[in-house]
Amino acid sequence: MSTITIPDILPSLKEDCMRLRKAFQGFGTDEKAIIEVLGHRDARNRAEISRCYYMLYNESLIYRLKSELSGDFQRAVILWTEDPSKRDAELAHEALKRKKDQDIWVILEIACSSSSDHLIEVRQTYCxxxxxxxxxxxxxxxxQQGQLKEFLLxxxxxxxxxxxxxxxxxxxSEANSLFCAIREQQPYHEVIRVLSTxxxxxxxxxxxxxxxEYGISIIEDIECNSTDDKKLTSIIKVAICCLQSPEKHFAQVVNTSIIGFGTDEDSLTRAIVTRAEIDMKLIKEEYKNRYNRTLHDDVVGDTSGYYRDFLLTLLGDK
Amino acid sequence: MSTITIPDILPSLKEDCMRLRKAFQGFGTDEKAIIEVLGHRDARNRAEISRCYYMLYNESLIYRLKSELSGDFQRAVILWTEDPSKRDAELAHEALKRKKDQDIWVILEIACSSSSDHLIEVRQTYCxxxxxxxxxxxxxxxxQQGQLKEFLLxxxxxxxxxxxxxxxxxxxSEANSLFCAIREQQPYHEVIRVLSTxxxxxxxxxxxxxxxEYGISIIEDIECNSTDDKKLTSIIKVAICCLQSPEKHFAQVVNTSIIGFGTDEDSLTRAIVTRAEIDMKLIKEEYKNRYNRTLHDDVVGDTSGYYRDFLLTLLGDK
Structure with a gap:
């Protein structure tokens, strides 16, 4: 389900490192070479390149990328090159600091759209x-937000x-107990219990x-029957989506980041970088079906420069 | 802090496996040889022996021990030879099935007296x-047990x-918020929050x-001020003990398993097998100070046969 493309014959680790090193040296930075190398290597390759680069040049590849690049392009390349558990621990930490409504999505994505082992690794790295x-x-x-806190925890x-x-x-029996709790307009306790275990x-x-059995989806039923906590209801909806069909959630993240005035580059980057190797093919299909446009065209329309080139590379469109 | 003794010059893995194989073969089982080998090897050695045994003889060492041994001796040797995360997952599963008051201790021990990484391994293995x-x-x-369930979870x-x-x-500030919650006789929410994170x-x-600051230990203060849920209060006390001074908790487990009519061999075995390589030296000291008797003498007084020999071996007393 990955969209990245990897050369049939991979250069050796040393060759990749030397190409990166060359891209950093001299006047200016060769961004194209950076995209060419890192944008076409899978997670394992990238981890090996990072280790090899450190061994060869005694400097951290991540720090060097930080000093050579800037802006959204820098953020995207760093998130892509970092170890995925470190990347997600950092994303969660940032989100908890900002604590805006949309930041809760980051926590939900990590908790609900990851494997159990990845979630554990993120928690270990976070510590x-x-x-x-x-x-x-x-x-x-x-x-101060009792049930929401309980749910996230x-x-x-x-x-x-x-x-x-x-x-x-x-x-x-659990579908029935959820149905009863929802129709009695006290859904949260039971919904939280079932979704989190x-x-x-x-x-x-x-x-x-x-x-x-009940002729309505559980999400719609919760929405119809909960009047007291709209915020928690919408968070539960996102969590169910992340658990059941992450591609639908991430198609929405990309779309929300693009529509309207200006672009939310952080969300766009996060969606593409974290899902490129997991289910980006499905996300692209979902995007097309849902919004009647291609994800490619929307990224092209809303981004520019090396940042655009890099995202398109991860989307397999360059 | 381990009490087991390991020979200065270890036999090779193959020699250990051959000795075990010989102990299983022929008429009867050579229990002494089994104690001699497995009782004097650390967790890593035992894991290597298990792997090597399987490779050499194409049978599981654990299954063979199960078929050769019986009773409390069998249980102790199996728990000692199993991978610690498998052992603890099985102990937790047994405890949840029986669900007696003392079984909750098993869950508390695994959750509060383990390292974070071990607890995670137990959860992975449990799944x-x-x-x-x-x-x-x-x-x-x-x-049906709201707050207790919440606390354990x-x-x-x-x-x-x-x-x-x-x-x-x-x-x-947290000591103060705990103090206020305890004095207002509504300690559980705050205590559960702090102890579990x-x-x-x-x-x-x-x-x-x-x-x-308050001239009283938090455990005593909770006991003085909680009248509504004696069971939860006693569980919180055990959890604090497991978190703060596991040696005190396990000294009590051993003592409780021995005093009175009959012996609770399962608890005695669990305490000695799970702690022999962690803090058994401290547990023995604590036992002596608290009960004015040695753990050695009490084990000798309440057990017999190869089971006794094996426990004393793990206690470093044989």
């Missing part, structure tokens, strides 16, 4: 980098079973059964 | 073995920062500050 745990920081940043702390085994009886296979089975 | 997550099973087993889901950095201002260094600083 190492920031000397506090992700849970602690959510706890203090959302101290439970999601980031989860370690879901990732197999396909689903207990059909449990699916039916069950496996994705189990959740998908619940969502399907819910629609079949 | 692999039982096709559900530890949180899910706690959620369903304690569904939060503890097992934690990934604590393990460094020594402590924010003194935060320590003071903060680092052990931070918690120790809070406990010390609490005693200095």
């Amino acid at each position: 190492l980098l920031f000397h506090s745990s992700l849970e602690e920081d959510i706890e203090s940043q959302f101290a 439970r999601l980031v702390s989860s370690y879901r079973y990732e197999g396909d085994d689903v207990d059909e009886q449990l699916v039916k 069950r496996s994705k296979a189990h959740l998908n089975a619940i969502f399907q059964h819910y629609k079949q | 692999l073995l039982f096709h559900s997550s530890l949180e899910e099973d706690i959620e369903s087993q304690f569904a 939060r503890l097992v889901s934690s990934y604590r920062y393990e460094g020594d950095d402590v924010d003194e201002q935060l320590v003071k 903060r680092s052990k260094a931070h918690l120790n600083a809070i406990f010390q500050h609490y005693k200095q």
Whole structure:
């Protein structure tokens, strides 16, 4: 489902490092060469290049990229080159500092659209980098927002079973208990419990059964029946989307970052960089079906320069 | 702090495996040889022996031990030979099935007396073995016990920062917020929040500050001021002990398993097997100071046969 393209015959690690080193030296920086190397290597290659570069030149590739590049292009290349668990720990930390509504999406993406093992790695790296745990920081940043805090805490702390085994009886009884809680207009406790503990296979089975049995999707049903906390309801909607069909969520992230006046480059970069190797093909299809335009055209229309070239490279369009 | 003794010159892995194989073959089993080999090897050696044994004889060492041994001796040797994260996942699963008061201790020990990384490994292994997550099973087993369930869930889901950095201002303000919550006889929410997120260094600083500032230990203060939920109060007490001074908790586990009529071999085995390589020296000291008897004498008095020999080997007394 990745959109990046990797040469059939890869240069050696040393050759890649030497090309990068050359791009940094002399007058100006050769941005094209940087895109050419890093934009066409997978996560494992990039990690090896980082290690090899440090060994050869005794300097951190990330620091060198920071000093050579700037602006949105710099941010995109750095996020792409960093170890994914470090990248996500940093994104979560930034989001918790800013704490705007859209920043909660970052936490939901990491908690709900990652594998259990990746989420754990992000939490480990978070502790190492920031000397506090992700849970602690959510706890203090959302101290005044009881149920929202509880929801985020439970999601980031989860370690879901990732197999396909689903207990059909449990699916039916939980779909029913969710239905009752939602219709009694007290959905949050039960929704939080189920969404934060069950496996994705189990959740998908619940969502399907819910629609079949009650003739309405669980998201729509929550929206119709919750009047007291619009914000929490919209966050639950995003979480369900991230758990069930991340491609739909990320198509929306890209679209939201582009529509209207100006571009939200941070969100655009995050969506493309974090999903290029996971499900970007699906995101592009979803984008086309939903917005009747191509993701490629919208990126071209809203970005420019090396930043645009780099994003298009990750989209496999360059 | 380990009490096991390892020979200065270790036999090769192959020699150890051959000795075990010989102990299994022929008429009867040579239990002494099994104790001699496995009781004097550290966790890494035992893991290597398990792997090498499988390679040499195409059978699982654990399965073979299960078929050769029986009773408490079998259980102790198996728990000792298993990978520690598998062992703890199995102990947690057993405890959740039985769900007696003392079984909650097992969950608290794994959640509060382990490193963050070990706790994560236990959760990963739990998913692999039982096709559900530890949180899910706690959620369903304690569904009717709101705050207790919440406390256990939060503890097992934690990934604590393990460094020594402590924010003194935060320590003071949290000691104060705990004090206020406890004196207003509504301690649980705040106690659960702090105990399940903060680092052990931070918690120790809070406990010390609490005693200095308010003239009473936090445990005593919770006990004096909570009248509504004696069970949760006693569980919180055990959790604080596991977080702050595991040796005190495990000295009590051993003592409780021995005093009175009959012996609780499962608890005795668990305490000695899981702590022999971690802090058994401290546990023995604590035991002597607290009960005025040696742990050695009490084990000798309450156990017999190869089971006794094996426990004494792990205690470094044989």
